Amino acid sequence: MGQDKLKVLQFFDLNKVLPPIRANVIRNLWNGFFDLYTAIWDPNTDPKIFKRDAKMWLKIFLTPSTGIPNSDNFVQGLYRPNDVTPYMHVLVFHIYEFIEKHKKWD
Numbered sequence: 001m002g003q004d005k006l007k008v009l010q011f012f013d014l015n016k017v018l019p020p021i022r023a024n025v026i027r028n029l030w031n032g033f034f035d036l037y038t039a040i041w042d043p044n045t046d047p048k049i050f051k052r053d054a055k056m057w058l059k060i061f062l063t064p065s066t067g068i069p070n071s072d073n074f075v076q077g078l079y080r081p082n083d084v085t086p087y088m089h090v091l092v093f094h095i096y097e098f099i100e101k102h103k104k105w106d
Contacts, residue, residue, distance in 0.1 A: 009034050022076065025063070029078060032057040040095060043103060051096035058084070058092045 009030050014023035036054055039045045061084070065077035 006034070006037075009037075025078065029057070029060050032060055036091065040099070045099055047096040047100040050099055054092040054096065058088070061088070 014026050014030075017023075018026060032053070036050070036057055039050055039053070061079050062081060063078045065075065067074035
């Protein structure tokens with residue numbers, strides 16, 4: 001990932017374009033991805049912790065909508081299972097294996 005994209009991922013103020021609650025949810029998703037991305041490159045990353053964190057990130061990504069649409073109690077979810085890409089599948093279910101096997105990336 002390019003340095004410019006990393007800066008956007010880390011520092012873009014979502015509150016300028018989204019309602020505060022939605023901005024917070026998206027920020028948590030982006031922060032989780034950034035943490036996974038940096039953990040991949042850290043030679044001290046524990047593969048089991050990476051696996052746990054990656055699955056938690058996927059759970060956040062797949063947060064469903066709750067409540068009745070167009071009502072006061074409706075909370076928009078994030079994404080659906082069909083939105084998971086093969087790259088995301090590898091990140092969540094296989095990268096920890098590579099970390100176990102290779103310990104580092106060069």
